[in-house]
Amino acid sequence: MSIFAKKLVYFVSPKLELFQELARQLQFFGFDFRAFDRNSSLLAALYTDKPSIIMLDESGTSDVTASQCLPLLTKLFKGPIFLANYGFDLAKQLEYLRLGVTDFVSHPISLQSLIDRLDQQEEKELVRPYKVLLVDDSETVAKWAHSVLNGAGMLFKHLTDPLRVIDSLESFQPDILLLDVYMPQCKGDEIAKLIRQRPQFDSIPIVFLSTETHRGRQLMARSMGGDDFLVKNMExxxxxxxxxxxxxxxxxxxxWMTRDSLTGLLNHTNIVESLSREVTRAHKESRQLAYAxxxxxxxxxxNDKYGHPVGDRVIKSLSRLLKASMPNPDAVGRYGGEEFALIWTDHTQIRAAQRTDELRILFHELAHSNENGHFNASFSAGVAQLEDGMTAQDLIDAADKALYQAKAAGRNQVGLASKQP
Incomplete structure (x- = not known):
C-alpha cells in the first residue's frame, strides 16, 4: 500500500537476489523498482520507461561487465547512476566516474544510507525558483526588475505601498526583499527596522535599492536592518x-534555523508557527483543518535494546515516510524526541485520521535493521479537528489528549479527539 507517487529505481546485477529485500523496503518509502540481470533487457526498458535512478552492481550484468555496460547506458539515460561495490580505490573510482557513474554505494547496502543519498539527489534536482518581493513606488523600476528577474526564472511580486509589506511577507514568503530607500510614505530603513522587530522575518535578507551612491549613506541605511545595498541603474x-x-x-x-538536524523536518518552534499560520488562515477563510x-x-x-544509532535510524525512517506523504514540506515536523506533527489542511478529522492510519500501517510493515537481524516498530497517533474559537495551542492539546488515549488503549492505533462541548 502506498499513498504517494512512486519514483522508479532500476537495479542492475547478475545476482538480483542481493537487492530483493532492499527493493522491497524501498517501496515503503515511495520508490518502485525494476530488476535486470541482462544488458539487453535493461537497454530495451530505457527506451520506454525512464527511471529516476539506476543502481548498477560492480559485476555488471550476466552478459557484460559494468565497464562495458556504461558507455551505451549513459547515452540512453542522463540521470544519476549509482555503482554498488565492495570497495574501490580512488583510481578505480575515477575510472568509473569518467564512464558516467555519479555516485558510489558500498556493499552491503544500508537502506537508510541509500535513502539519504536518494533524497540528496532529489533535492539537487528540485531547484525551486527564488521568490523576490520588491517594495518601490516607481512603476518604471518595477517593470525593469520584473523583466530582468522573471526572465531569469525568478518569481516576482511588486508592492507600491510599503505599509502593506508585512501582509505580503506572510502571504508571499519571499526569499529576498528589495526595498526602495526613498518612498513618499516613509523611508526604506524605517520599514526595515519595523520588519526586524518581528522574529519570524528576522532572517529574511533585506536589500536596499536606490540611486544613492554615497557610501556613508549606504552604510547608514544598512545599519537600520538591511543586508546589502544595490544601485538601481546597475547592469x-x-x-x-x-x-x-x-x-x-x-x-x-x-x-539550518528551521529544520531538525537529524530528520530535516521542521523543528518544534517552526512546526508550531506553521500550525498557527494555518489556524489563522482556516478561521479567516472557513476552511477545514486537522492536526495529528x-x-x-x-x-x-x-534505544535500550538496539542502541541509540538504531533508534536514530527508526526516527529517520518515520520522518522520511511522513515527509513523502505530505505535499507541503511545512506541514510535517519533529515535535520533539520521538514525537512528530502533521498538519492536514483542507481535511476533516475523519479523513486526516484515515491518512494518518495509512501511514501507521506502512511504518509498522517496515523492517528496521540491527546487528542481529530486523525488527518492526509502530506508532500511535491522535487527531484533532479545528473548531470555532480554537487556537493553535487548543488544537495541539486536543491531539495530544487523543494520542494519550490511543496509547492507553494498547498503542499502534489512531485516536480521535472529542468535539468541544
Whole structure:
C-alpha cells in the first residue's frame, strides 16, 4: 500500500537476489523498482520507461561487465547512476566516474544510507525558483526588475505601498526583499527596522535599492536592518547575480534555523508557527483543518535494546515516510524526541485520521535493521479537528489528549479527539 507517487529505481546485477529485500523496503518509502540481470533487457526498458535512478552492481550484468555496460547506458539515460561495490580505490573510482557513474554505494547496502543519498539527489534536482518581493513606488523600476528577474526564472511580486509589506511577507514568503530607500510614505530603513522587530522575518535578507551612491549613506541605511545595498541603474546581469547569491545564502541559513538536524523536518518552534499560520488562515477563510500528533511506541525500549544509532535510524525512517506523504514540506515536523506533527489542511478529522492510519500501517510493515537481524516498530497517533474559537495551542492539546488515549488503549492505533462541548 502506498499513498504517494512512486519514483522508479532500476537495479542492475547478475545476482538480483542481493537487492530483493532492499527493493522491497524501498517501496515503503515511495520508490518502485525494476530488476535486470541482462544488458539487453535493461537497454530495451530505457527506451520506454525512464527511471529516476539506476543502481548498477560492480559485476555488471550476466552478459557484460559494468565497464562495458556504461558507455551505451549513459547515452540512453542522463540521470544519476549509482555503482554498488565492495570497495574501490580512488583510481578505480575515477575510472568509473569518467564512464558516467555519479555516485558510489558500498556493499552491503544500508537502506537508510541509500535513502539519504536518494533524497540528496532529489533535492539537487528540485531547484525551486527564488521568490523576490520588491517594495518601490516607481512603476518604471518595477517593470525593469520584473523583466530582468522573471526572465531569469525568478518569481516576482511588486508592492507600491510599503505599509502593506508585512501582509505580503506572510502571504508571499519571499526569499529576498528589495526595498526602495526613498518612498513618499516613509523611508526604506524605517520599514526595515519595523520588519526586524518581528522574529519570524528576522532572517529574511533585506536589500536596499536606490540611486544613492554615497557610501556613508549606504552604510547608514544598512545599519537600520538591511543586508546589502544595490544601485538601481546597475547592469541586469549584476542584479540577477546579486539577488541569486543573497537568496541562496538565505535559503541555506533558513534551513539550518528551521529544520531538525537529524530528520530535516521542521523543528518544534517552526512546526508550531506553521500550525498557527494555518489556524489563522482556516478561521479567516472557513476552511477545514486537522492536526495529528504521532509518537513512536516503546521508543525507549528500542534505544535500550538496539542502541541509540538504531533508534536514530527508526526516527529517520518515520520522518522520511511522513515527509513523502505530505505535499507541503511545512506541514510535517519533529515535535520533539520521538514525537512528530502533521498538519492536514483542507481535511476533516475523519479523513486526516484515515491518512494518518495509512501511514501507521506502512511504518509498522517496515523492517528496521540491527546487528542481529530486523525488527518492526509502530506508532500511535491522535487527531484533532479545528473548531470555532480554537487556537493553535487548543488544537495541539486536543491531539495530544487523543494520542494519550490511543496509547492507553494498547498503542499502534489512531485516536480521535472529542468535539468541544
Amino acid at each position: 541586469a546581469d549584476e542584479l540577477i547575480a546579486a539577488v541569486g547569491i543573497i537568496a541562496e545564502r538565505y535559503r541555506t541559513l533558513r534551513r 500528533m504521532i509518537d513512536i511506541d516503546f521508543f525507549k525500549q528500542i
